[in-house]
Amino acid sequence: MYDHASRPGKPSSKEEDAPSPDKPPEPPITRIPSVLPDAETSPAATSANNTTPASGYAVGGGEDGGDNGGANLRRASTVPSPHFALPLWRKSVIIMITSFTALSVAFASTSLFPLTSEIAGDLGTTPVVVQVTNALVLFTMGCSGFVWAPVGRLAGRKQAWIGASVVFLLCTAGTALAPRAAEEKTRLKIFVAMRILSGFEGTFFHVTGQTWLADIFEPTQRGTATGFFLLGTVFGPAFGPCISGIMVTYAAWTSILWLQCAMIGVGLVSSIFFLPEIRRPGDTERRKAATSSVLGILKEFNPSPVFKVMLLPNVILTDLTCGLLSWSQYTLLAAPRHLLNPRFHLTTPLVSGLFYIAPGIGFLLGTVVGGKFSDMTVIKWIRIRGFRLPQDRLNSGMVSFFFVIPASCLIYGWGLQYEVGGLALPIVTAFFYAGGLLMAFASVNTYCAEVLPKSRTEVIASKYFWQYTFSTAGSGTIVPMIDAIGIGPASTIGVAFVLLGGVLTFITAKFGLQMQHWAQRKGVGSP
Structure with a gap:
């Protein structure tokens, strides 16, 4: 068996801690530093028989190497991000600003869900048209990375963030002004156009926010930081309908849009003053080369890097898992008024x-x-194995995938189907349903941010593409599905999707490293 704790210039654990005659020997503890962020999830794969010394530490594979797939893990010669050394207060400010800006956009994605009848009446259309528009907003949010990520590469991350904030602010204001148009047909056209254009800024804030945090937090802190960042992305969709339902009782529905303008305005001003500009080595030279010609600029807008990372099995499986979870999330958020109002008067x-x-x-x-x-x-896995693999964190979501979400979703759906438990039952089960969804999301979101450090923007963009594609389908079809087959069977379909996502996550957690080795051998997935 390999002695993972041994390395040149340092005695092995056996030489350091020889057992005393009076004390039984303790089992050896594997101690290998966590892989550095620039190589943390792309370890070099070599055969088990290759004994060439690696740069840094090598971990032998094979039967004695645990689940390393018979390959050696190597830490490449890299330099830790200098932004890891930022003071905690500065990192906390970055989390708050990025999370609040993402909250403003996520709030806009669902805030109009319960107001379809009021909006349709003012615009002279049907609620179905408004529902379809809301679904299209979710789809364009999933595509926003194709528009703004290239802008970030050309102009810089912070400049693109500010530009997207300004465009989102203007489009939201345009949506709010739509009912003031003189002609009824013009009102609807302005509303649809401005709503869809506002979606094109959507998940860029999600992607860039997570990328920022991955650049400033060490791996063992990254999940917690991402969790606090995601507070904004989940508070918006969850409380958007609640706040809009309260406001529209006392004011016009356009007041919701002006509130969104105020929120994104606060995020914009805060971003200008407090967000850092993070540049990686070679960014300046590459940016100059890309902007030196029109062809170079157009090349940056080529979406193929995002689609190429989807060729990696572990990436596409995680993307699909996020999509399946998002289906459940948005079907939970899109249907309550349709379900609760007639049942509970x-x-x-x-x-x-x-x-x-x-x-x-x-x-x-x-x-x-x-x-x-x-x-x-x-x-825990660092203590067990002595080093970490990015897919280790996926194990944290298994209880949610296979117990919390299925149990709460089935009780929620079938309880409403047979009208048992009163209003308390859907309220309590919706709480556990939502909590389980986001506990599962937390692990896969962070995994996407670190699985390919040099291409994390593309990986996160691919995740949101699939996530919001499924959201579009879920929010657009859940009400007709409930009308056709009932909320109980519809919830059962949602549970089947979540269980499938759990199986995909389990496969990635178990075989993610072997998937990356296969991709490296085949030369696929490189943006």
Whole structure:
């Protein structure tokens, strides 16, 4: 068996801690530093028979190497990010600003869900048209990385962040002004155009925010930091319908949009003053080369790098898992008014909007607890194995995938189907349903941010593409599906999706390293 703790210039653990005659020998403890961020998830794969010394530490594979797939793991010669040394208060400010900006965009994605009848009346259209528009907004949010990620590569991450904030602010204001158009047909056209254009900024904030945090937090802190960042991305979708339901009871529905403008304005000003510009080695030279010609600029907008990383089995399996979870998340958020109002004789958006408090709190707690638990899982595997692999954190979501979400979702759906338990049952089960979803999300989100450090922007963009594609399908089809087959069978379909996501995550957690070795041998997945 390999002595993982031994390395040149340092005695092995046996030489350091020889057991005394009076004390039974303790089992050896594997101690290998966690792989550095620039190589943390792309270890060089060599055959088990290759004994050439590696740069840094090597971990032998084979039968004695645990689940390393018969390959050696090597730490490449890299330099830790200088931004790891930022003071905690500065990192906390970055989390707050990025999370709040992402909250503003995520809030806009669902805030109009319970107001379809009011909006349709003002615009002279049907609620179905408004629902389809809301679904298209989710789809364009998934595509926003194809638009703004190239801008970030050309102009810089912070400049692209500020530019996207300005465009989102203007489009939201345009949506709010749509009902003031003179002609009824023009109102609807302006509303649809401005809403869809505002979606094109959406997940860019999610992607860039997670990339920022991955650049400033060490791996054993990254899950917790990502969890706090995701508070914004989950607070928005969860509490958007609740707040809009309250506001529309006392004011016009356009007041929701002006609130969104104020929120993104605060995020914009804060970003200008407090977000750092992080440049990686070679960024300046590459940017100059890309902007030296029109062809170079157009090449940066080529979406193929995002699609190429999807060729990696572990990436596409994780992307699909996020999509399946997102289906469940948005079907939970899109249907409450349709389900609760006729069953419990609720007559105003205010009362049905208050229902969203339960899943909202579940989302918030699930995000924080899930992020912390994923970090604890990483630390546990470092203690067991002596080094960490990025897929280790995926093990933290198994209880949610296979127990919490299925149990709560089935009780929620079939309880409403047979109208048992009163209003308390869907409120309580929605809380656990939402908490389980975000505990599962916490591990896969952080995994996407670190699985390919040099291509993390592309990986996260691919995740959100699939995530919001499934969100579009879920939010657009859940109400017709419930009308056709009932909420009980519809919930069962959602549980099947979550269980499938759990199986995909288990496969990635177990065989993720072998998948990367296969991709390296075949030369696929390189952006």
